Amino acid sequence: MMFVEQIREGLQVVGSDERPIGTVEAIVGQLLRIRDGDPATEGSRHFLDLAFVVAVDGNRVKLLLPAAEAKERWSAESD
Numbered sequence: 001m002m003f004v005e006q007i008r009e010g011l012q013v014v015g016s017d018e019r020p021i022g023t024v025e026a027i028v029g030q031l032l033r034i035r036d037g038d039p040a041t042e043g044s045r046h047f048l049d050l051a052f053v054v055a056v057d058g059n060r061v062k063l064l065l066p067a068a069e070a071k072e073r074w075s076a077e078s079d
Helices: 067-073
Strands: 012-014 020-028 031-036 045-049 053-057 060-063
Touching (some): 020 045, 020 067
Parallel strands (some): 012 060
Antiparallel strands (some): 031 045
8 A cells, every 4th residue: 555645635546447436535445435437426535445555656546456346346335
């Protein structure tokens, strides 16, 4: 988790396939809180384990998983 100190609010989160899934809102414990980038969900918030982060490159947080799989694995704020 050497990338944690580089993660900040507003960075774009992308899957390993370079497809965007949202933007960083915060780090909560060992979880990345992401605001969904899909207009249909009106910016709902989700959590994803920081272990899935493989790089922070400029204004992007890159994940180990493709975007679709990351969305399957994230949890809702109410979980």
